[in-house]
Amino acid sequence: MVSPRHFEDVESDESEVSSLRINSRYHYNALWLIGAILLIYYSSFILDFANEWKIKNFNVRGYNLWLPILTSFISGVYLAFIHGVPKQIRINRSRIIVFFISILLLTYFVLSFYFELPEPDVYIRIIKYNGPFFLELICGYSVITGLLRFKDQE
Numbered sequence: 001m002v003s004p005r006h007f008e009d010v011e012s013d014e015s016e017v018s019s020l021r022i023n024s025r026y027h028y029n030a031l032w033l034i035g036a037i038l039l040i041y042y043s044s045f046i047l048d049f050a051n052e053w054k055i056k057n058f059n060v061r062g063y064n065l066w067l068p069i070l071t072s073f074i075s076g077v078y079l080a081f082i083h084g085v086p087k088q089i090r091i092n093r094s095r096i097i098v099f100f101i102s103i104l105l106l107t108y109f110v111l112s113f114y115f116e117l118p119e120p121d122v123y124i125r126i127i128k129y130n131g132p133f134f135l136e137l138i139c140g141y142s143v144i145t146g147l148l149r150f151k152d153q154e
Contacts, residue, residue, distance in 0.1 A: 025084075032082055039078055043071045065113055069106070072133050076140020086148035095146030102138040109135070 054064035109132050
């Protein structure tokens with residue numbers, strides 16, 4: 001026969017596990033935020049370097065083109081980890097489609113620096129102000145969330 005005291009112990013164990021999960025999530029979020037601040041801090045140095053290189057060499061195709069693309073892509077990858085640590089590899093087709101569409105638009109943007117390509121009005125509207133930055137961010141975010149499954153996506 002099971003004593004009533006046994007049920008109280010089980011309930012308290014469950015509440016302790018639940019509070020540990022909540023605390024670990026808060027710790028993860030705090031650690032993620034510190035990492036995001038560091039990423040922004042060091043990205044600004046990288047982007048300053050690219051801008052200075054462009055001014056000194058009068059060339060927009062070198063570091064000034066590729067470093068912003070890489071920093072934004074890495075920022076998008078890092079943004080995807082706000083969901084936590086991935087639990088398994090699982091392909092999400094809709095996010096992979098988003099990745100391919102954004103990478104195509106981004107590739108067209110990069111190729112337009114090297115070749116004379118037609119630029120339709122819709123395309124100009126997309127990349128006019130911060131379009132390339134958001135395309136790169138979407139690429140990084142969608143590739144991670146399209147290939148990995150996080151606990152909160154179950």
